Amino acid sequence: MDAAPVAARAGVPSDASHLPRPEYPLAQAPEDIQRLIARVSRRNTGTREVLRQAGLALGMRVLDAGSGAGDVAMMAAELVGPTGSVLGIDRNTASLEVARARAEAAGLSNVRFRTADAQDRDALQPAGPFDAIVGRLVLMYSDEPAATLHRLVELARPGGIVAFEEIDLAVIGGSMHPPGPLFERVKGWIREGFAAMGAHPAMGFELYSTFLTAGLPAPVLQFNTVIGTDAQSGMSETSAGVIASLLPNLIAHGIITAEEVDVGTLAVRLRDEAVTLRATSAAAPLVGAWSRKP
Helix, strand or coil: HHHHHHHHHHHCCCCCCCCCCCCCCCCCCHHHHHHHHHHHHHHHHHHHHHHHHHHCCCCCEEEECCCCCCHHHHHHHHHHCCCCEEEECCCHHHHHHHHHHHHHHHCCCCCCEECCCCCCCCHHHHHEEEEEEEEEECHHCCHHHHHHHHHHHHCEEEEEEEEEEEECCCCCEHHHHHHCCCHHHHHHHHHHHHCCCCCCCCCHHHHHHHHHHHHCCCCCCECCCEEHHHHHCCCCCCCCCCCHHHHHHHHHHCCCHHHHCHHHHHHHHHHHHHHCCCEEECCCCCCEEECCCC
């Protein structure tokens, strides 16, 4: 069964290169990249398990779409070993410079990074076909996630693995019990900020339908989060870091003012609230989905 005709019948264009791209909502200065690395590091255990269960194995050739600072690419490189290889692509050259330095420091010689768009057929097709196409927090920033996924699937060999992990900021999102008023405001700001910039806040829960629309078989799904006290979940630092990176866009869209958020003290105030309430916190969940190209 060929994925392209199925996707075409479902309304997905075979060439998504013309599609508009939403503006990436997070600031991308060096300090923002480092904040992102700190935030996602708590999620790497769950992501590694998604890649392992999806079937990444020794000797495979892997494409990591939207590689950013390189976390997923490096995990994939460890799973495929020295006889395999990983190509990480991203539009942000500054992030890829950080990714290269991190991979070199980790002694991973089987991973390389290239500045490229996930929908650029001419740039990527010569590098394929790949045994696996993977990505984390990438489809949520696509104007047409199913079209983007379909375009990436074209770069996989028949039977190749397709595994993505996306966040849910809207269906469940980050949680605290008992709820704190500051936490709930921050949660709303984050959700509104991503939505205002054209991202898909519920992308994690939309992965199932996105895979089907892209012409893939129904994916296996997995739900991952980090839960515990505020110190264990990292909720305060994570939430404040996201707000700091979103702040220029939050202000530009009239969602908050700099005085209202007081980003310099936000993490401390969130932490104090959680401690006072003796709250249990859970980070916004990541939903993993994997299937194979027909």
